[in-house]
Amino acid sequence: MTNRRQFLTGLPVAAAVGFTTTAGSSSERAAHEAKAAMERMHHGQVTRTSNVIDSTKRDSFPHLELTNQHGETKAFYENYIENRIVVMNFFSIRDEASFPITEKLSKVVAELGDKVGSEVQIVSITRDPAHDTPDRLKAFAAEFNAPAAWTFLTGSRENSSDLAFRMYRMGHSAKPSNNRKVDVIFYGNGSAGLWGAFPVDIQADDAASRVSWVMPHPIPADGKMRRAGPRVFDLKDPRNHNREV
Template structure:
């Protein structure tokens, strides 16, 4: 289990000047920003959430979900991952509107949808660093990033593509193998 970030002092200048991470393949491309999940728990973005993990990152805002919904699709991916979710594969949704989407609103949204992953918010400047690292612009973003930071391999998929294709990308990056039995029975996963 990853250590959580220490309680941050409000206005601590060290938090504003945090260096880029250096541990892990291509670690320097990720910001080491202090963020929090929908439960108010604080994390260092790279060190606690990305480093040495297989992750699926999505980017959304609560009002953007009304225009371009992606979370329902990721719920289907969550179902396909089963027990692997939050054990060896982690999903994070990072808000694209940190000044609007509060932790409480994200928590209520996640609970209403049945999402069992972390919804990430934080200081708008920190979130903007994360969004920039993944080339996210605007509040509606349709690309999911899937990465294995142990190996440094990353790829993108449209967040609204058939869920099986996202799950297959996660499987390939985490194990190096496809789950062919799922591909053969793809009809059961169609929307």
């Protein structure tokens, strides 16, 4: 197991996507998986990339730069993740008509209200950088009256794939597709390295509540700890059904 972990640490990010379990020793499985990944890259099934995951740096985020809707190019982790409470999604302007993930996220942003900017940053990363230029992203953001703390980012296809892999998505999820039916929105605490996700069709108020789980809270005056996380499941409680119908 140690050999395989060492192997994966220095492996290009996209090459690690879609690994399968095979028989044999750890080193044999790692070699087999690397060969299979390279074959998928050769056939265009996975986006090529030169970035690597280093679990000892930047909470395992690859070092890369992306450009926002105002044309500003910045280091991703240092400017959008580090020491921040973040809500993050992947999207494509051309996909929005068939799969309106940004429209759904805008409802969560509205539910968070004044927390956006003061406590929470919103980050949307395009999967279609060839089309989604900064100017198009700026116009797209205006359609949703996006507050200043909601940043839309573009860069290379490789960078989008790297970040998708960091968030444990399948390789193809970094690419635009009008057949997309299911996706998730991520939320996390960049200081604690704590991350979660909710489906795009969740109720906005429930999504906002989940984001609050990773926010820092003062210790109660009575010293008693309060329960966080998912509510206790109760078949008679209608709140257990939290998706849009």
